[in-house]
Amino acid sequence: MQDFMEQIAQGSLNLLDGGKGKLKIIASGDFCPVNRVETLCREGNISAVYNDAMVLLQGGDIGIINLECPLTDKPNPIRKEGPNLMAHPDCLAALSQGGFNVVTLANNHIMDHDQNGLTQTIDECNRRCIKTVGAGKNLHEAANPLYLEVKNTRIAILNFGEGEFSAAGDNRPGANPLDPVQNYYQIKTAQQQADLVFLVIHGGNEHTAIPSPRMVKTCRFFADLGVTAIIGHHTHHASALELYRGTPIFYSLGNFLFDYPMPAGFSHWYEGYWIVIHINNENLLTRIEIHPHVQCREEVGLHLLKDEEKKAFLKRIHEYSRIIHDEKLLWDHWESYCQERRFYYLSNAFRLNRVQRLLFRNRTFFKNKKNRRHLLRLFGMYDCESHRDVIVEILRNEITRLEKDEHY
Numbered sequence: 506m507q508d509f510m511e512q513i514a515q516g517s518l519n520l521l522d523g524g525k526g527k528l529k530i531i532a533s534g535d536f537c538p539v540n541r542v543e544t545l546c547r548e549g550n551i552s553a554v555y556n557d558a559m560v561l562l563q564g565g566d567i568g569i570i571n572l573e574c575p576l577t578d579k580p581n582p583i584r585k586e587g588p589n590l591m592a593h594p595d596c597l598a599a600l601s602q603g604g605f606n607v608v609t610l611a612n613n614h615i616m617d618h619d620q621n622g623l624t625q626t627i628d629e630c631n632r633r634c635i636k637t638v639g640a641g642k643n644l645h646e647a648a649n650p651l652y653l654e655v656k657n658t659r660i661a662i663l664n665f666g667e668g669e670f671s672a673a674g675d676n677r678p679g680a681n682p683l684d685p686v687q688n689y690y691q692i693k694t695a696q697q698q699a700d701l702v703f704l705v706i707h708g709g710n711e712h713t714a715i716p717s718p719r720m721v722k723t724c725r726f727f728a729d730l731g732v733t734a735i736i737g738h739h740t741h742h743a744s745a746l747e748l749y750r751g752t753p754i755f756y757s758l759g760n761f762l763f764d765y766p767m768p769a770g771f772s773h774w775y776e777g778y779w780i781v782i783h784i785n786n787e788n789l790l791t792r793i794e795i796h797p798h799v800q801c802r803e804e805v806g807l808h809l810l811k812d813e814e815k816k817a818f819l820k821r822i823h824e825y826s827r828i829i830h831d832e833k834l835l836w837d838h839w840e841s842y843c844q845e846r847r848f849y850y851l852s853n854a855f856r857l858n859r860v861q862r863l864l865f866r867n868r869t870f871f872k873n874k875k876n877r878r879h880l881l882r883l884f885g886m887y888d889c890e891s892h893r894d895v896i897v898e899i900l901r902n903e904i905t906r907l908e909k910d911e912h913y
Contacts, residue, residue: 509748510830514823516815518753518793526783526791527656530703531565531604532736533779534743534758537573537614538596541805542764546596554599554762558798558807565781566655568605569662570761571707571738574614575622576629582618584908585670589617594629601633607651611639611666611680612707612739620678639664639705640673640680647673647681650695650702658788661699663691666707667739683708685723692730700788701733709740709757712771714825715838716744716756721829728752733790734782742773743797743818745825753793755780756829764801775802776810776818795819854883 512518538546545554555562562568574590576597582589600608608630615623623640630637638651651662665683666672673679681691683706695702704727709720716724716737724735728749735754737744743759759777767774781794797810797818810818828834848865855876857865864870871877886892 510823510826513746513795513826514816514819516795516797516819518748518795519791520748520753520793521785521789521791527786528567528658528782528784529565530567530569530660530782530784531562531779532569532703532705532755532758532782533562533605534571534761534777535573535612535738535741535763536570536600536608536761537590537763537765538592538599539574539590540764542762542801543592543596545805546599547593549598551599551602554806555603556806556808558796558809559603561781561796561809562779563602563604565604567607567653567660568600568603569607569609569703569705569736570600570605571612571705572608572610572615572626573612573738573763575616575618575626577618577622577625579621579625580618581621583616583670584904585617587613587669590614591618591622594625597629597633597635600635605635607636607638607653607662609639609662609664609705609707609738610637611647611664611671611682611705613666613669613671613680615640616671616679623678638662639666639707640678642678644673644675644677644681647679648687648691650691650699652699658701658784659699661695661702662705663688663695663702664705664707667709680707683723685726688727689730692727692732696731701784702731704732704735706735706737707739709737709744710842711740712742712773713740713842714742714744714773714821715828715835715842716740717842718835718839720756721835724754724756725749728754736780743777743822745829746822747826747829753782753790760800761798762800762807764805775799778818778822795822855879 574592576592576594578593580591627637636651641647653660664681665688666680667683671680672682709716727735732752737756740757741760744757746755761777776799778795778797783792785791797815798807799810800807828838
């Protein structure tokens with residue numbers, strides 16, 4: 506393990522000595538072709554989208570990317586918390602020319618423009634011979650693995666995503682939910698029908714480099730099932746990686762291309778990495794390359810990190826990875842993160858006005874017995890899985906009713 510950790514800082518992970526490479530699988534992070542990137546894509550200026558990274562990206566047998574928004578020319582934004590993202594279907598040409606032939610759709614934005622947005626996205630991908638996985642018109646369709654036959658090897662790709670207005674149901678379109686129980690059976694089915702099984706997971710806490718203990722436990726559980734590799738998206742922050750019982754886990758690759766204005770202090774938004782997985786004739790992973798990049802920071806498009814910038818980036822990934830291998834460090838970071846987010850979550854839960862916010866910041870808000878009782882009530886509802894199930898279903902039903910109300 507120490508040798509593996511040291512290799513992270515070098516940007517090349519040697520998992521198996523010898524063995525001729527047969528397959529090369531490239532996997533990248535979040536792709537949301539909005540603003541300047543959308544303009545370049547629609548103009549057909551693909552060389553300015555990828556710049557010096559283009560040759561490296563085009564060399565894979567399979568190229569996997571997370572499509573972080575629906576591609577539609579018929580906007581129909583749902584009512585939700587957060588932005589309703591979308592881009593024009595013509596942006597798919599940039600993916601094809603960049604070497605990507607698989608897009609994962611199980612994410613928290615794929616339903617931003619309702620079922621028609623999802624349907625058009627899938628149809629446009631099919632029309633351009635780009636495979637999709639992770640979303641569909643119902644849960645059954647969304648949960649279907651993607652099977653690919655490449656060089657006499659059958660590969661399964663499974664895609665899971667946390668909710669946030671996008672999860673599919675038995676009669677509801679959307680994304681395949683991250684649900685370890687359901688996912689267990691999906692993995693076992695895929696393993697019976699494929700030589701290699703790759704998991705792509707969209708989840709975690711945004712803008713943090715270290716995964717939560719729950720996310721680490723979940724990914725390691727999937728690794729215990731014997732999957733080939735696990736690739737994470739969603740946090741918009743390049744994150745840790747590990748080799749757990751022979752399965753490489755990449756907790757977040759960060760943004761691939763996402764031209765979105767961010768305030769000061771969010772420099773992580775503009776950096777990420779993609780990986781190249783080499784597989785030999787025995788269907789064993791032999792080597793993984795890490796390619797750090799910067800996107801849409803000073804210049805629009807993707808650019809490789811080089812020299813000292815590349816070394817500094819890989820050093821940070823090494824440090825993040827060291828933390829997740831130490832249970833105390835992992836929990837210390839989690840507690841620190843929760844403390845940083847304390848005001849945001851509690852102020853929203855209590856719907857604080859300006860005076861109450863001041864009291865909260867002065868740590869006098871919970872001296873009021875009524876507020877303390879409400880705090881205990883909230884904890885009781887959300888700490889208990891059964892109560893939480895009821896709350897989520899009630900809220901979903903209320904939102905559905907409001908959507909049907911023409912006055913909403």
